[in-house]
Amino acid sequence: MPRIFSGIQPSGELHIGNYLGAVKNWVELQHEFESIICVVDYHAITGTYEPADLRRRTMEMGISLLAAGIDPAKAVLFVQSRVPEHTELAWIFNTITPVGELERQTQYKEKAGRLESVPAGLLNYPVLQAADILIYKADTVPVGEDQLQHLELSRDTARRWNAKFVEGYFPEPQAKLTQTRRIMGLDGQAKMSKSLGNTIGLLEPPAAVWEKLRPAMTDPARVRKTDPGNPDVCNIYQLHKAFSTPGTVDHVAVQCRSAGWGCIDCKKVLHASMEQELAPIRERAAALQAEPNKVRELLDDGAQRARRIASGTMSEVRQAMGLD
Ligand code: AMP
Ligand code: TRP
Numbered sequence: 269m270p271r272i273f274s275g276i277q278p279s280g281e282l283h284i285g286n287y288l289g290a291v292k293n294w295v296e297l298q299h300e301f302e303s304i305i306c307v308v309d310y311h312a313i314t315g316t317y318e319p320a321d322l323r324r325r326t327m328e329m330g331i332s333l334l335a336a337g338i339d340p341a342k343a344v345l346f347v348q349s350r351v352p353e354h355t356e357l358a359w360i361f362n363t364i365t366p367v368g369e370l371e372r373q374t375q376y377k378e379k380a381g382r383l384e385s386v387p388a389g390l391l392n393y394p395v396l397q398a399a400d401i402l403i404y405k406a407d408t409v410p411v412g413e414d415q416l417q418h419l420e421l422s423r424d425t426a427r428r429w430n431a432k433f434v435e436g437y438f439p440e441p442q443a444k445l446t447q448t449r450r451i452m453g454l455d456g457q458a459k460m461s462k463s464l465g466n467t468i469g470l471l472e473p474p475a476a477v478w479e480k481l482r483p484a485m486t487d488p489a490r491v492r493k494t495d496p497g498n499p500d501v502c503n504i505y506q507l508h509k510a511f512s513t514p515g516t517v518d519h520v521a522v523q524c525r526s527a528g529w530g531c532i533d534c535k536k537v538l539h540a541s542m543e544q545e546l547a548p549i550r551e552r553a554a555a556l557q558a559e560p561n562k563v564r565e566l567l568d569d570g571a572q573r574a575r576r577i578a579s580g581t582m583s584e585v586r587q588a589m590g591l592d
Contacts, residue, residue, distance in 0.1 A: 272301045273406035273441075275308040275348070275397070278325040279315065282332040283467035284542075285451040285460030288510045289412035293446045295337035297410060303343035304404050304574060305333065307567075310348050310355060310396060314389040315379075327560065330567050332470055335553035346570035348400065353578035357399035358392070360585065364428045365395050365421075374417055398422040402429075402438045403578045410444040414459065419443045433588040448510050456485030456503040470546065471553050477546075478539055486531045493530035504531065504538055512541040 274294055276286060294305055307329045312322060326347055338345050348354055370376060370391050380386045397418050401409055402425065409419055419441060426438035450459055453466025460467050468480050486504050490497040499505035499521045508520050516537065523529035556563055586592045 270301050270408050271404060271406045272297055272303040272408045272410060272444075273306070273401045273404050274304075274410050275306040275311070275400055276329065276333070277312045278307050278309055278322065278329040279312045279317075280325065280462035281467075281469040281471065282329065282336070283460060283462065283469055284507075284510075285453070285467060286412070287336060287470050288448040288451050289446060290410060291333065291336050291338075293410045293444070294343070297444075298339060298343040301408065304406065304577075305338055305343050305345045306348050306400060306574075307333070307346070308348045308397075308400065311393060314387060314393050327563065330563055331553055331556045334556055334563065334566065335549045336470065337549075340566045340570060344570050344573045345567065346574045347567055350568070350571035351575045351578050353403055353575065353582045354396065354399050356582060357403050357578075357585065358396040360589070361395045361399055361402075361425050361429070362392060364432065365392075365425060367391070369421060369424070370394065373421070375414070394418045394421045395425070398425040401441050402426055403581050404574075405439055405581065407439040407441055408444050409441050410446070413445060413449040416443055433585075437584075437588070448506075451510070452503045452506065454480055454484040454503075456488075471550050473550070474539070474543055474547075477542060481535045481539055482532070484535070486534075487524075490531065494527050496527045497524040497531070499524045504535055508534075508538055508541065511538065511545055516541065 272294070274290065276282075276290065282291065294303065297303060307326055309322060309326050312325075330345070330347070333345060334340070373394055376391060376393065379390055383390075398421060401422050409415075409422075411419070423440040426440050430437050452458070453460040453464055454468065455464075455466045458464055458466065468477055472480075481504075484504060487497040487499070487502040489495070489501075502524070505517075505520060505524065508517050512520065520529075520534055520537065524534060583592075
């Protein structure tokens with residue numbers, strides 16, 4: 269059976285961009301594949317942070333993932349730093365990864381460009397990501413489009429290690445993208461991202477969601493309500509495709525092109541569709557927030573299951589490399 273691994277940073281609340289681009293896919297795939305889902309706190313510390321915030325956000329991310337539908341009876345869900353073998357394998361991969369390849373990573377260039385002093389961990393971030401995936405010999409990695417370059421590096425790493433030590437040992441992991449591989453932010457200008465402040469949080473109450481939808485960017489050419497719109501260039505229409513039923517999506521397109529509805533009418537219908545999907549997630553999250561010890565137990569149990577696989581890989585890797 270194919271094995272899935274994916275990770276998410278506890279660097280902020282889960283928003284509908286990572287929900288639609290990645291997490292929702294994980295929830296569906298856990299029924300078909302052996303799935304391992306990780307809250308990657310060691311990746312999150314490559315930026316500046318407060319320890320107390322990280323602790324809280326790691327817990328919140330665990331709760332959000334469970335609320336979104338990750339089922340610990342089906343998938344292994346855990347926090348990365350509880351399985352220290354990830355960093356052990358990352359060190360080994362560091363010794364076979366050319367610095368030039370790391371310097372060419374787009375995400376690295378963007379982040380490093382803004383810093384006066386660049387921590388080595390930021391450069392080596394994708395090496396740890398390769399270790400996350402390969403330590404479970406996962407062959408399928410469901411992620412958003414922004415992770416494709418990192419996955420290519422994971423494949424290069426597998427190939428390089430295999431060529432040096434054991435032919436065919438690590439599989440070459442392939443990305444699995446969703447239909448909604450890139451959700452744009454409410455500004456319609458860039459991808460939805462916590463750092464750009466253009467997000468809708470997965471657990472935000474309905475009134476707060478509406479406050480964000482109401483002024484959100486639509487088709488820029490549609491100035492007056494009587495102007496016909498073009499749904500294909502409208503970010504709100506993209507969100508309809510993600511949240512509304514196919515019948516509603518068709519109806520929205522007709523109403524937009526004929527100027528039957530104004531953008532506010534269209535957003536009201538979107539808000540109702542979002543509520544359908546998000547209300548049960550908010551309810552489950554509230555129940556989990558009331559039981560932090562239960563959440564901790566679930567995550568600890570996930571870490572134990574993950575560690576059994578990871579330590580098996582590490583003994584084989586050590587043996588192959590003369591480190592036994
Ligand atoms: P991050 O929150 O950056 O750790 O990303 C977690 C997952 O969500 C990754 O698989 C990303 O590719 C995906 N993701 C993040 N933002 C978006 C977005 N705006 N649209 C689609 N996928 C996203
Ligand atoms: N770099 C990924 C992100 O920012 C998070 C991540 C870490 C990841 N390790 C991973 C994703 C392994 C997939 C597989 O979204």
